[in-house]
Amino acid sequence: MPLGLRPFFRPTIVLRTLGGCALILVALLVAGCGGGGGSSAEAQSTAVKVHFAGAEASPPKPAAPLRLRNYLGEPVDVGQYKGKAVLVTFIYTHCPDTCPLIVSHIKTALSLLGPKAKDVQVIAVSTDPRGDNRKTVTNFVDEHGMKGRMKYLIGSKAELGRVWKDWGIIAKPAKAGRDLVEHSALIYGIGADGRVRTLYAANFKPVELVHDVPLLAEA
Numbered sequence: 001m002p003l004g005l006r007p008f009f010r011p012t013i014v015l016r017t018l019g020g021c022a023l024i025l026v027a028l029l030v031a032g033c034g035g036g037g038g039s040s041a042e043a044q045s046t047a048v049k050v051h052f053a054g055a056e057a058s059p060p061k062p063a064a065p066l067r068l069r070n071y072l073g074e075p076v077d078v079g080q081y082k083g084k085a086v087l088v089t090f091i092y093t094h095c096p097d098t099c100p101l102i103v104s105h106i107k108t109a110l111s112l113l114g115p116k117a118k119d120v121q122v123i124a125v126s127t128d129p130r131g132d133n134r135k136t137v138t139n140f141v142d143e144h145g146m147k148g149r150m151k152y153l154i155g156s157k158a159e160l161g162r163v164w165k166d167w168g169i170i171a172k173p174a175k176a177g178r179d180l181v182e183h184s185a186l187i188y189g190i191g192a193d194g195r196v197r198t199l200y201a202a203n204f205k206p207v208e209l210v211h212d213v214p215l216l217a218e219a
Contacts, residue, residue, distance in 0.1 A: 085216035191219025
């Protein structure tokens, strides 16, 4: 089985329309993890529980493969960012509402983090191989103040499709309108150890990332 999210993310797909953009949200059901050996008293005295603001993966699993080129043609591999926190989201440039909101909230979180923002790398993966290209992505990152702060990855339908599959992402043309895309609007939080530890819905609050990024960076 390829490394992915399916062993601990059990998605319930809910389709709804937000403004003019159809999207798919995935609800995270966190499975309990049993352990053997030692008494509960011993466990309580030795284990330190880290509480994230986002939904927690239990147990954390290695991030799925993610190797694509960004809109400038530079190769990006999620594995190269081990040692720092990584936020991975799936968006497209001409989304009328949800994707700009996600990026805006991430930008706000980075601003609130101040110097600690250097400890996190933001990666956006396109859900629209036809509409996302060097020109459209350049305009998008410039308009949203994310130039140099976010790796926006693009590719062919086949290249992106492999990533969507590995990450459990749904992305397909929407029936609601021309050029709109139905997609899983999620943000994955990856720890410094390269394991997925948290998941955020599209309507997350920036303060959640402000709280979690330092914890992810130390994981």
